[in-house]
Amino acid sequence: xxxxxxxxxxxxxxxxxxxxxxxxxxxxxxxxxxxxxxxxxxxxxxxxxxxxxxxxxxxxxxxxxxxxxxxxxxxxxxxxxxxxxxxxxxxxxxxxxxxxxxxxxxxxxxxxxxxxxxxxxxxxxxxxxxxxxxxxxxxxxxxxxxxxxxxxxxxxxxxxxxxxxxxxxxxxxxxxxxxxxxxxxxxxxxxxxxxxxxxxxxxxxxxxxxxxxxxxxxxxxxxxxxxxxxxxxxxxxxxxxxxxxxxxxxxxxxxxxxxxxxxxxxxxxxxxxxxxxxxxxxxxxxxxxxxxxxxxxxxxxxxxxxxxxxxxxxxxxxxxxxxxxxxxxxxxxxxxxxxxxxxxxxxxxxxxxxxxxxxxxxxxxxxxxxxxxxxxxxxxxxxxxxxxxxxxxxxxxxxxxxxxxxxxxxxxxxxxxxxxxxxxxxxxxxxxxxxxxxxxxxxxxxxxxxxxxxxxxxxxxxxxxxxxxxxxxxxxxxxxxxxxxxxxxxxxxxxxxxxxxxxxxxxxxxxxxxxxxxxxxxxxxxxxxxxxxxxxxxxxxxxxxxxxxxxxxxxxxxxxxxxxxxxxxxxxxxxxxxxxxxxxxxxxxxxxxxxxxxxxxxxxxxxxxxxxxxxxxxxxxxxxxxxxxxxxxxxxxxxxxxxxxxxxxxxxxxxxxxxxxxxxxxxxxxxxxxxxxxxxxxxxxxxxxxxxxxxxxxxxxxxxxxxxxxxxxxxxxxxxxxxxxxxxxxxxxxxxxxxxxxxxxxxxxxxxxxxxxxxx
Numbered sequence: 001x002x003x004x005x006x007x008x009x010x011x012x013x014x015x016x017x018x019x020x021x022x023x024x025x026x027x028x029x030x031x032x033x034x035x036x037x038x039x040x041x042x043x044x045x046x047x048x049x050x051x052x053x054x055x056x057x058x059x060x061x062x063x064x065x066x067x068x069x070x071x072x073x074x075x076x077x078x079x080x081x082x083x084x085x086x087x088x089x090x091x092x093x094x095x096x097x098x099x100x101x102x103x104x105x106x107x108x109x110x111x112x113x114x115x116x117x118x119x120x121x122x123x124x125x126x127x128x129x130x131x132x133x134x135x136x137x138x139x140x141x142x143x144x145x146x147x148x149x150x151x152x153x154x155x156x157x158x159x160x161x162x163x164x165x166x167x168x169x170x171x172x173x174x175x176x177x178x179x180x181x182x183x184x185x186x187x188x189x190x191x192x193x194x195x196x197x198x199x200x201x202x203x204x205x206x207x208x209x210x211x212x213x214x215x216x217x218x219x220x221x222x223x224x225x226x227x228x229x230x231x232x233x234x235x236x237x238x239x240x241x242x243x244x245x246x247x248x249x250x251x252x253x254x255x256x257x258x259x260x261x262x263x264x265x266x267x268x269x270x271x272x273x274x275x276x277x278x279x280x281x282x283x284x285x286x287x288x289x290x291x292x293x294x295x296x297x298x299x300x301x302x303x304x305x306x307x308x309x310x311x312x313x314x315x316x317x318x319x320x321x322x323x324x325x326x327x328x329x330x331x332x333x334x335x336x337x338x339x340x341x342x343x344x345x346x347x348x349x350x351x352x353x354x355x356x357x358x359x360x361x362x363x364x365x366x367x368x369x370x371x372x373x374x375x376x377x378x379x380x381x382x383x384x385x386x387x388x389x390x391x392x393x394x395x396x397x398x399x400x401x402x403x404x405x406x407x408x409x410x411x412x413x414x415x416x417x418x419x420x421x422x423x424x425x426x427x428x429x430x431x432x433x434x435x436x437x438x439x440x441x442x443x444x445x446x447x448x449x450x451x452x453x454x455x456x457x458x459x460x461x462x463x464x465x466x467x468x469x470x471x472x473x474x475x476x477x478x479x480x481x482x483x484x485x486x487x488x489x490x491x492x493x494x495x496x497x498x499x500x501x502x503x504x505x506x507x508x509x510x511x512x513x514x515x516x517x518x519x520x521x522x523x524x525x526x527x528x529x530x531x532x533x534x535x536x537x538x539x540x541x542x543x544x545x546x547x548x549x550x551x552x553x554x555x556x557x558x559x560x561x562x563x564x565x566x567x568x569x570x571x572x573x574x575x576x577x578x579x580x581x582x583x584x585x586x587x588x589x590x591x592x593x594x595x596x597x598x599x600x601x602x603x604x605x606x607x608x609x610x611x612x613x614x615x616x617x618x619x620x621x622x623x624x625x626x627x628x629x630x631x632x633x634x635x636x637x638x639x640x641x642x643x644x645x646x647x648x649x650x651x652x653x654x655x656x657x658x659x660x661x662x663x664x665x666x667x668x669x670x671x672x673x674x675x676x677x678x679x680x681x682x683x684x685x686x687x688x689x690x691x692x693x694x695x696x697x698x699x700x701x702x703x704x705x706x707x708x709x710x711x712x713x714x715x716x717x718x719x720x721x722x723x724x725x726x727x728x729x730x731x732x733x734x735x736x737x738x739x740x741x742x743x744x745x746x747x748x749x750x751x752x753x754x755x756x757x758x759x760x
Contacts (some may be wrong), residue, residue, distance in 0.1 A: 002232075002398045004027055009209075010209060010210060013022060013207055013208060013209040013210070013221065014208070014209065014210045014211070014212075014218075015095070015111040015113055015208045015211035015212065015221075016111045016112070016113075016211075016212060017114075017263070017716075018095070018206055018207070018208050019087070019091075019095075019108075019111055019112045019114075019582070020114050020237060022091055022094065022206065022246035023087065023112075023115070026090070026091065027086070027090060027091070029281075029282075029285045029344040030083055030087065030282060030285065031115075033079075033083075033278050033281065033282055034083075034119065034334060035116055035185065035277070035447065036278070037079075037119060037539070038119060040052055040055055040274075041055050041056065041119075041123050041126050042122065042126060047725065048725060048726055049726055049727055050503065050724075050725025050726065050727030050729060050730070050731075051467070051727075053125075053130075053725065053727075053729070053731050054269065054271040054274070054454070055072070055123070055271045055274075056126055056127050056130040056131070057125075057130060057131070057134070057732075058071070058072050058269035058271050058272070059269060059452045059729070059733055060267075060268065060269050061264055061265070061267075061454070062264075062451050062452060064145065065088070065144075065145075065148070066144050066145065066147065066148035066151075067148065068148070068269050068414050069145045069146070069147075069148030069149040069152065070148040070149070070151055070152040070155075071149075071151035071152060071268055071269055071272050072149055072152060072154060072269065072271060072272060072275075073148065073149040073150060073151060073152020073154075073155070073156070073734065074152040074153070074156045074272075075156075075271075075272045075275035075276060075279070076120070076123070076149075076152075076153055077152065077153040077155075077156035077157050077160075077284065078156055078250075078276075078279050079275050079278055079279045080116040080119075080157075081109075081156070081157070081160045082279045082282045082283050082286075083112075083115075083116065083282055084105075084108065084109045084112055084113075084116075085283070085286060086282050086283065086285060086286030086289070087108075087112055088105060088108050088109075088112075088470065089286045089289060090286065090289045092104075092108065094206045094216035095108075095206055095208055095750045097208065097211075097221050097222070098211075102556060103164075103165065105164050106161065106164065106165070106214050106272070107211065107212070107213065107214060110212050110213070110214055110216070111211055111212050112670070120153070122384030123149075124146065126148070127146065127149070128142065128146075129143070131145065131332055132734065133733075134371065134731055134733040134734075135154070136732060136733075142712075143437075143715065145647045146608050154572065156321060160735025187611075200466040208221050209221055209579060218630075222519040227643075228701075234349065250276065250280055250283070251280075267455045267456040267459060267528060268455065268459055269455055270454050270455045270457075270458035270459070270729070272459075273455075273458045273459045273461075274458070275423075286385075287737070288300055303379060304648075318483070318591075319594040319600070320483060320484070320485040320591040320592065320593050320594060321480055321481075321485070321593065321594060322574060322575070322578040322579075322581075322582060322593050322595065322603075323475040323476070323478075323480055323486075323489070323575040323577075323578045324471075324475060324478070324503060324504075324570065324573035324574040324575045324578060325478075325566060325569050325570060325571065325573070325574060325595070325596055326478060326569045326570045326573075327478075327569070327596045328478075329568060329569055329596070330568070331506050331569075331596040331598040331600070332565055332566055332568070332569060332596060332597045332598070333597070333598055333730060334527075334598060334599060334601055338565075339530075339557045339560060340557065342538035342540060342543065342557060342560050342561060342564065342565065343543060343557065343630050344540070346541045347538070347540050347564065348541045348543070349424075349541075350538075350625060351537070351538045351539055351540045351541050351546075351561070352541040352624070354512070354537055354538075354626070355392065355518070355539070355541070355623075356624070356627060357510050357512060357538075358410075358511055358513075358514055358518065359410065359514075359627060359631070360623065361512065361513050361514035362410055363631050364514070365407060365514060371631060371632050371633040372408060372632060372633065372635070373408055373632060373633055373635070373636055373757055373758055373760070374408065374410055374628060374632045374635050375405065375408045375410070375616040375635075375636045375637075375638060376409070376410070376411050376413070376620070376621070376635065376636070376637050377394075377409050377411070377412045377413070377414075377422060377517065377638050377640065378412075378413050378612055378613035378614050378617050378637060378638065378639045378640065379412065379413075379414035379415075379419055379421060379422045379613060380414055380416075380418045380607075380611050380612045380613070380641045380642050380643065381414065381417055381418050381419075381584065381605065381606065381607035381611045381639045381642075382416060382417050382418065382611075382642035382643070382726060383416065383417045383586060383725075383726045383727050383728055384417060384433070384450065384724075384727055384728045384729060384730050385417065385642055385702065385724040385725070385727075385730060385738055386416060386417030386418040386421065386642040387418070387420045387421040387424075387449050387450070387644050387735065388446060388449055388450045388730065388735065388738050388739065389418075389421070389640065389702045389738050389741070390414075390417070390418045390419075390420075390421030390422050390425075390640050390642075391421035391422075391424055391425050391445065391446060391449055392446060392738065392739050392742050393640045393700045393742055393747075394406075394421070394422060394425040394640070395425065395440065395441045395445075395446075396742045396751065397700070397751060397754060398425075398440070398441070399441050400430075400751055400754075400755055401754065401755055401758050404758045405428050405638075405754070406426070406516070406517065406759075408636075408758060409517040410517050410518065411517055411518050411519075411520065411616045411620050412517050412518070412613075413519075413520055413522070413613030413614075413616040413620075414518075414606070414609050414611075414612065414613035414640075415522075415583060415584070415605060415606035415607035415610065415612070415613060416583060416586070416605055416606065417584060417642070418613075418640060418642065419519070419580060419583055419584070419606070419613075420449070420496075420580055421449060421494065421585060421695060422519070422640075423500060423519060423576075423580060424445070424449055424499070424500070425440065425494050426499050426517065426519065427496070427499045427514050428440035428445060428499070429527075429730055430510055430515065430516050431499065433516075445497075446496060446735075446739060448495050448496065449495050449496065450513060450730055450735045450738075451495050452718065452728075452729045452730075453491035453492065453494070453495055453728055454486075454589075454727060454728040454729035455489055455728070455729075456487050456490075457484065457487055457488055457491065457590070457728065458589070458590055460483070460484040460487040461484060461589070462601065469503060472484055475575060475599060476503065476570070476575070477541040477575040480546045483591075484591050485578075485581060485590075485591055485593065486589075488590050489575070489577040489578060489581055489582055492577055492581070493577055500576050500577060500580075501575070501576075501577060502575075502576055503572065503573050503574060503575060503576065504534070504535075504536050504572070504574045504575070504576045504579055505536055505537075505573070506536075506576075507519070507536040507576070508536040508537050510539075511536055512537075514660070518535060518536070519535065519536075520533055520534070520539060520542070520616060520620070521534040521535070521579050521580070521582070521583040521606065522534070522559070522583070522606045522609065522610065522613075522616050523582040523583045523585070523593075523603045523604065523605065523606050524603065524604050524605065524608040524609045525601050525603060526592060526601070526602040526603065526604050527599075527602065528601075529603045529608075530557065530558060530559050530560065531558060531560075531606075531609055531616075532559060532560055532562050532565075532582075532595075532603065533559050533560070533561050533562060534562040534574070534579045534582070534583075535563075535564075537563065537564075538561050538563040538564050538713035539561055539563075540557060540561040540564055541623045542561070542616070542620065542623070543557060543558060543559060543561075544619070544622065544623045562574070566595070566596070569596045578593070582603045583591070583605065583606040584605060584606075585603065585604040585605045586605065586728065589728065590603050594643075610676055610680075611672075611673060611674075611676055612639055612641065612677070612680060614637065614639065614676075614680035614683065614684065615679065615680060615683055617686060618683045618687055619640050619686060621635065621691065622687070622690070625687075625690055628691065628693065629691055629692035629693050631693075632693055633693060633760070634693045634694040634695065634696060634757075635693060635694070635695050635696070636695075636696045636697070636698065636754070636757055637684065637695070637696070637697045637698070638697075638698045638700065638754070639697065639698070639699045639700070640700045641699060641702065642702045643673060643698065643702070643703070644701050645677060645699055645701060645702040649701075659717045684697060696753075696757055698750045698753060698754055699750060700742070700747050700750055701747065702738060702741050703741065703744070703746070704724070704726075704737050704741065724737060724738055
């Protein structure tokens with residue numbers, strides 16, 4: 001007991017504990033960064049979006065390897081060293097005894113390593129659990145990955161050690177004669193900050209009795225003599241110089257990688273980009289602490305408000321364009337009057353007649369003596385998982401029906417990832433019919449579309465959008481910036497084997513002949529919530545129901561036809577990949593597209609208005625209901641969903657004060673899909689009243705019910721959900737889970753029903 005009595009004060013006044021307490025007491029920004037990192041690697045932050053997987057399973061050049069973990073080790077050590085540098089600059093003067101030691105920064109780093117060491121241990125533990133439980137890694141692969149992590153960490157640490165050994169000598173002891181003269185040339189606020197720290201050195205030292213040496217030996221702190229002003233100012237000047245050198249190196253690295261980001265070898269793992277961002281943030285906080293001292297928080301707020309004002313004045317505005325459109329011509333007027341002009345009955349009838357020709361050609365594929373079933377394919381959004389799920393479901397359904405699924409389909413609608421998967425499968429079927437050696441049901445296509453395309457997007461968000469305008473890309477004879485929008489399309493082009501890199505108009509002939517179903521994309525206008533109907537040809541008839549309000553002049557136009565509205569801006573040259581990108585604008589990752597209108601309008605994900613595409617399919621059916629009733633034996637809506645329609649109702653338990661405060665907003669967000677489902681059911685229910693043939697509906701649903709316990713524990717957003725993450729990158733287990741879900745009992749029953757309906 002007596003030993004414990006004497007041990008506790010010694011432990012409390014040891015340098016590591018005092019530094020830890022000092023960080024929690026003063027360095028709140030740095031602690032927040034560590035909390036974010038801990039939350040991400042343990043799955044307590046962003047699991048629903050797949051953020052933890054980026055750290056636990058980093059990909060480089062489309063594979064998890066020694067190289068990908070080596071980069072993670074490099075950047076983790078870089079962030080750790082940025083933390084040490086910032087702490088040294090901010091608080092080194094509170095422990096001036098360290099200056100009397102040789103290699104003071106090295107010893108400071110060793111004693112300041114409680115948080116970094118805890119993080120590294122936790123990180124390794126999480127990696128081991130995740131790799132074994134979710135990536136089916138062998139012992140060799142696990143050891144290889146960990147070796148990469150530690151090799152990178154040690155390499156970066158050694159590089160920093162060499163640098164500081166050369167620059168950071170016994171800086172509290174030696175005096176450079178010209179230093180005071182040099183400091184006098186600096187700004188007043190810097191000198192005032194330095195003098196304040198000098199006063200702390202004299203009067204407000206933190207008590208430390210023991211410290212750890214570079215070899216982790218415990219040594220007592222010896223009494224130190226007072227250092228004159230020149231020595232103290234030399235400390236701050238040298239610390240600042242080291243900070244500036246490292247910051248310049250990081251920015252130079254970001255700039256170089258940003259310029260060459262379209263080359264796969266420069267596309268570092270997404271988690272590395274996050275580490276770079278946090279490192280820069282920590283370094284900047286150190287710079288602010290040095291320059292402004294106690295005024296750093298106020299200065300940061302003022303600078304933020306100033307930059308925010310400049311952004312509001314479009315000083316830093318970055319417009320992401322749709323490739324193929326001509327932004328050099330007079331923009332289209334976007335006003336109530338111009339929208340009302342879209343309601344031209346003659347134009348609607350012309351567009352309707354063009355599609356009627358497609359329907360007639362579609363009808364000729366079947367026996368004239370019997371009436372076929374007409375299928376509408378509706379694919380929901382949901383990032384990468386929706387792309388893979390939609391492709392898997394279409395491959396399975398089309399193969400079971402011996403190709404009748406696509407032969408009977410006339411329209412594909414939906415949003416985001418679902419439309420990407422459906423468009424890819426449609427292209428594969430088209431290439432097969434044109435005689436190319438393509439196997440639409442091959443596993444390689446699932447592998448392609450499920451491959452990672454998040455790394456370059458995340459890095460482009462960090463680097464290229466900060467240093468934009470260096471390079472241009474040409475499309476349809478027009479120049480566009482090689483920005484994050486281009487990066488998304490370039491990655492999309494790669495994972496779809498370059499098959500869909502064409503203007504949208506090139507699909508018109510194949511659709512018109514009834515070879516493949518038409519696709520109508522419906523991205524949402526951010527400015528007013530309206531839809532933009534994008535197809536291979538004008539489809540203004542999608543607003544057909546508005547004509548029923550002949551005596552009511554306040555009706556709001558629900559959408560605009562893309563081709564007619566942007567005819568003078570070369571709407572038919574729109575790149576099909578750009579149309580898919582506009583329909584799949586994932587928040588914060590894929591940028592909103594700006595269209596050439598006055599005032600400019602921005603476009604975002606189609607899922608905002610209808611994530612399942614059912615309402616658009618019903619609109620199309622309504623426009624041709626007379627023809628459908630006369631020429632078909634019934635209509636089948638096939639909803640390919642990446643979420644269950646009748647999900648489990650979870651009791652609201654453990655509500656916190658914050659939960660109660662955010663409930664009005666969170667309840668709307670969490671029930672967004674439920675609102676859309678109710679509306680879709682109502683529309684299809686009403687369709688029975690005006691369509692004279694039967695309507696059947698099938699739901700192919702991705703619903704993960706049994707999953708690995710570690711994932712359930714990691715899911716802080718949806719504790720009972722084991723769904724694949726909503727991201728543009730999936731883990732191996734997530735891919736397997738999505739693909740195997742097509743064989744669930746529920747989906748098997750729906751597929752059997754589809755086969756029966758098409759055989760009638």
